[in-house]
Amino acid sequence: MTIQWFPGHMAKARRQVTEKLKLIDIVYELVDARIPVSSRNPMIDEIISNKPRIILLNKADMADAKVTREWLDYFNLPGSSTKAIAIDSQTGKGIQQIATLSKELLKEKFDKMQSRGIRPRAIRALIVGIPNVGKSTLINRLAKKNIAQTGDRPGVTKAQQWVKVGKELELLDTPGILWPKFEDQEVGYRLATTGAIKDTIINLQDIAVFALRFLTDAYPERLKDRYGLEEIPEDIVELFDAIGSKRGCKMSGGHIDYDKTAELVIREIRSEKLGKISLERPEKL
Secondary structure, X not given: OOEEOOOHHHHHHHHHHHHHHHHOOEEEEEEEOOOOOOOOOHHXXXXXXXXXXXXXXXXXXXXXXXXXXXXHHHHOOOOOOEEEEEOEOOOOEOOHHHHHHHHHHHHHHHHHHHHOOOOOOOEEEEEEEOOOOOHHHHHHHHHOOOOOOOOOOOOOOOOOEEEEEOOOEEXXXXXXXXXXXXXXXXXXXXXXXXXXXXXXXXXXXXXXXXXXXXXXXXXXXXXXXHHOOOOOOOOHHHHHHHHHHHOOOEOOOOOEOHHHHHHHHHHHHHOOOOOOOOOOOHHHO
């Protein structure tokens, strides 16, 4: 499977981001805490090169807290100009750390500017991330007003804009940049499971098959508890049948409606009915 989803405004965004880099002190890279690697665009490393960076593990309240701590250890390497913090842009949890950490990472640069007689100015930050990872919600939370357009559909933010956050921070928002194609099909499935790419891109049954296999391996007890299963069938069709039967996802004639069952499973994962789930772990890399 090679999924391609690269609207023209995203190609344009890549060019614009590259042009704006010379104005920027630091990059805020927003990722989904449930899939911190799959939700990182590999192109961003190329684009931002050696700029200081803070990786913001957003939607941390939806992720498995133990796994999120492992990811923070993974990203926060001593002596690196890349740091990571867990946040939740919906509730504002953790976002007060962003300014503090930015000042720490940029202290040397701003001290040098001051020693050369350059007047203090606001930190200029570029905020990047794939679609539907919560950039607009974060900007609105930081700015304490509704500046950025938000939505739960990938590709909502389509224009770049500067946003002032008090006197100390200026943010450049960018449209979500998704890479041209996913070479690794599991990346596509993880993104689809969390809703980061449109449900029309991958068949919902395929997404549900991937998600159920993952849950069977990583969170079997939750799967059993949620759907009243004594044991999890090894055969994926039998698992669909068991869940569909328990939840009344049937067509006329009593046959299991696999589309409805798939929709139910994906909806319940996204709405945390199976608890807080992380779909990838550092030790699996």
